[in-house]
Amino acid sequence: xxxxxxxxxxxxxxxxxxxxxxxxxxxxxxxxxxxxxxxxxxxxxxxxxxxxxxxxxxxxxxxxxxxxxxxxxxxxxxxxxxxxxxxxxxxxxxxxxxxxxxxxxxxxxxxxxxxxxxxxxxxxxxxxxxxxxxxxxxxxxxxxxxxxxxxxxxxxxxxxxxxxxxxxxxxxxxxxxxxxxxxxxxxxxxxxxxxxxxxxxxxxxxxxxxxxxxxxxxxxxxxxxxxxxxxxxxxxxxxxxxxxxxxxxxxxxxxxxxxxxxxxxxxxxxxxxxxxxxxxxxxxxxxxxxxxxxxxxxxxxxxxxxxxxxxxxxxxxxxxxxxxxxxxxxxxxxxxxxxxxxxxxxxxxxxxxxxxxxxxxxxxxxxxxxxxxxxxxxxxxxxxxxxxxxxxxxxxxxxxxxxxxxxxxxxxxxxxxxxxxxxxxxxxxxxxxxxxxxxxxxxxxxxxxxxxxxxxxxxxxxxxxxxxxxxxxxxxxxxxxxxxxxxxxxxxxxxxxxxxxxxxxxxxxxxxxxxx
Numbered sequence: 196x197x198x199x200x201x202x203x204x205x206x207x208x209x210x211x212x213x214x215x216x217x218x219x220x221x222x223x224x225x226x227x228x229x230x231x232x233x234x235x236x237x238x239x240x241x242x243x244x245x246x247x248x249x250x251x252x253x254x255x256x257x258x259x260x261x262x263x264x265x266x267x268x269x270x271x272x273x274x275x276x277x278x279x280x281x282x283x284x285x286x287x288x289x290x291x292x293x294x295x296x297x298x299x300x301x302x303x304x305x306x307x308x309x310x311x312x313x314x315x316x317x318x319x320x321x322x323x324x325x326x327x328x329x330x331x332x333x334x335x336x337x338x339x340x341x342x343x344x345x346x347x348x349x350x351x352x353x354x355x356x357x358x359x360x361x362x363x364x365x366x367x368x369x370x371x372x373x374x375x376x377x378x379x380x381x382x383x384x385x386x387x388x389x390x391x392x393x394x395x396x397x398x399x400x401x402x403x404x405x406x407x408x409x410x411x412x413x414x415x416x417x418x419x420x421x422x423x424x425x426x427x428x429x430x431x432x433x434x435x436x437x438x439x440x441x442x443x444x445x446x447x448x449x450x451x452x453x454x455x456x457x458x459x460x461x462x463x464x465x466x467x468x469x470x471x472x473x474x475x476x477x478x479x480x481x482x483x484x485x486x487x488x489x490x491x492x493x494x495x496x497x498x499x500x501x502x503x504x505x506x507x508x509x510x511x512x513x514x515x516x517x518x519x520x521x522x523x524x525x526x527x528x529x530x531x532x533x534x535x536x537x538x539x540x541x542x543x544x545x546x547x548x549x550x551x552x553x554x555x556x557x558x559x560x561x562x563x564x565x566x567x568x569x570x571x572x573x574x575x576x577x578x579x580x581x582x583x584x585x586x587x588x589x590x591x592x593x594x595x596x597x598x599x600x601x602x603x604x605x606x607x608x609x610x611x612x613x614x615x616x617x618x619x620x621x622x623x624x625x626x627x628x629x630x631x632x633x634x635x636x637x638x639x640x641x642x643x644x645x646x647x648x649x650x651x652x653x654x655x656x657x658x659x660x661x662x663x664x665x666x667x668x669x670x671x672x673x674x675x676x677x678x679x680x681x682x683x684x685x686x687x688x689x690x691x692x693x694x695x696x697x698x699x700x701x702x703x704x705x706x707x708x709x710x711x
Contacts, residue, residue: 196399197223197246197367202259202269204241204250204423206603212256213603215241217423219259221401223367228393228400230414230431232407232446234635236605238423239403243369245269246401247286248276263367281308285360289372291352293552295344301328302340305359312363327358331388348515350381357388364396371403375632378513378662379706386413405635407446411435419443449636467539468624468656469502469525474534476517476524494520496680497534504539504623507650507657509671509688511664511703517680518660519548522626525658540624540656544617548629550609554601560587560612561597567619586615590645607638614645618653625649628660643670664707668692676700 202219205212216238223229231239244250246261248268261268263284268276285308288294295304305324309315315323321340328336331354344352353373360368370389374382386409392398404410410417410431417434419427419442427440438444476495495517502508512518524532526545547553555563564583568574574582584594590611601609610630617625627646631639643666649655661667667674668688675685676697684697695701 196225196264197221197401198260198262199242199246200260200262202242202245202261203257204238204245205256207254207256215423216245219423219425221418221425223399223401225366226393226397226399227416228389228402228414230410230417231401231403231420232405232410232417233420234405234446235607235638236422237420239405239420240371241423242420243286243371243401243403247284247369248280249286278312281360281365282312282363283365284367284369285363285365286369286371287353287356287360287373289375290549290552291349291356292344293549294356295352297344299343300340301342301344301347301355305340305355305362308359309362323362324358327362328355330361330392331355331358332384333358350377350384350514353377353381353385354388357385357392361392361396361398365398367399367401368392369401369403372405373402374409375404375406379664381514382409383706389413407435407636419446446636449640465503465505467501467537468504469539469543469658470535470537471498471500471521471525472535472537474498474521474524474532474536476520476529477531478529494680495524495532498677498682499534500675500682500685502624502656502658505650505654505656506673507646507659507671509667509674510658510660510677511662511667511674512677513662513703516677518662518677519628520680521677522628522658522660526626538624540622542620542622543624543626544620544622546610546613546617546625546627546630548632550606550613551601553613554609554616556601558600559597560599560601560604563601563612564597564616564619567616571620582619583615586618587612589618589649590615591641605638607634607641610634610638610642611645614642614649618649622655624656624658626658626660629662630659631666632661632663639666646670664692664703676703 199219199221202216204216205214219242233239245257257269259269302324305327306320309320309323325336325340328339333339333351333354374385377385389400390413393400402414414431417431418425421442427434427443434443435447438447474495475493475497478492478494498521510518522545523529525536526543561583564586565579568579568582583597587594587596592608592611604612631642634642646657650657659667659671671688673687674691676683678699684691684700691700692704695704
């Protein structure tokens with residue numbers, strides 16, 4: 196069905212053109228599930244976007260052949276590609292919140308491809324959309340149909356993306372990291388959903404991921420990519436059990452495990468850096484949108500905890516548990532709150548989950564990093580530039596990155612820029628909201644080590660929000676567990692992991708494969 200031969204992709208939007216994919220070859224048969232695995236920046240997504248016809252034709256040079264059911268797509272006119280996109284070939288992206296239109300209802304977006312590619316009446320289109328939302332195992336679909344993306348949890352948004360991709364019953368579904376940013380329980384549900392779709396609808400799936408455990412549970416064949424090249428390919432079990440290339444062995448060894456690192460001992464005389472006392476946060480629904488102002492939607496319920504100077508504290512829970520809302524409330528991003536939040540430091544900062552959505556795509560890295568200093572005032576242009584260079588160096592990037600734009604960076608590089616941005620004003624407290632959940636295992640390890648380095652060398656306290664209990668175990672000395680907006684348990688890492696009291700904490704640890 197799909198045959199890609201000698202695909203070569205070169206980015207030409209910088210002074211020196213950069214080749215991101217070299218001589219890429221792949222075949223996908225009807226009903227087959229094929230995986231592409233590799234680190235951030237390895238060329239996985241670029242190859243997939245080229246197959247879907249979604250790469251820019253202005254600043255990218257492409258060579259080779261992409262044959263889909265006997266038709267050449269690489270050089271096909273845009274009008275012909277549009278007739279295929281969403282109909283025969285559909286894509287599910289990594290981050291549904293940035294892929295879904297924030298001002299359109301769920302129903303409108305699920306129906307969109309069907310409106311473009313069919314002449315069905317409105318009543319039939321709506322019926323098909325509701326049926327598809329049921330097929331992806333969402334409850335109360337009539338209500339979800341009328342909602343907006345921000346009213347759904349991450350797992351629900353990803354199901355909506357899958358429903359929108361499948362509405363025209365495509366022959367090929369390209370799934371680009373669709374489970375990366377989801378917690379372990381939701382991730383397992385999405386994998387089972389994709390298996391069901393493949394089995395019942397016969398849809399072929401090209402599944403892109405840096406998570407080898409997910410690839411193994413879903414795919415029959417796998418291609419391993421590194422620096423734009425395919426370094427190894429074959430049946431999944433063969434590649435996993437008998438890897439031939441050193442890079443493949445390195446990836447398999449980097450699969451996250453529960454491991455402990457030496458953490459600084461707790462100072463009995465340490466001072467608090469943050470106190471959260473009986474804090475609740477609400478959203479109000481007005482014309483389909485939740486905004487501060489009423490008790491209509493209580494997201495955080497009576498949360499209390501204290502953070503101390505220089506510590507790394509974990510905040511864990513499933514998607515939709517209220518972790519991110521609590522983090523935003525602490526930094527004053529929500530108005531309709533109860534309780535008290537006491538800061539003992541100035542200019543606390545936040546590092547968000549989606550680095551691409553956090554950075555201005557039209558500006559260079561240098562401009563982005565200097566912006567907080569421009570807003571604060573009192574710095575010359577030279578001082579701002581030197582501070583930006585210094586912060587980039589601290590996160591492991593050289594000054595050449597100052598001239599790049601976010602789209603020219605890999606996911607790991609973008610996240611490093613976001614951390615550098617958070618450091619520009621010299622904060623003593625950073626709230627890191629799922630900063631590694633969208634990164635591959637090797638880059639994830641680098642970012643974790645970077646946070647440890649910042650904590651040890653600069654004494655920065657970090658509230659680390661995550662659904663990944665392995666990462667929290669490695670990084671944090673104390674842990675808070677949230678469910679349905681409430682803190683159900685908190686304590687030292689040893690207390691939470693080795694002697695959990697709450698049933699929900701036990702369930703989370705069981706799902707993550709940690710029980711003692």
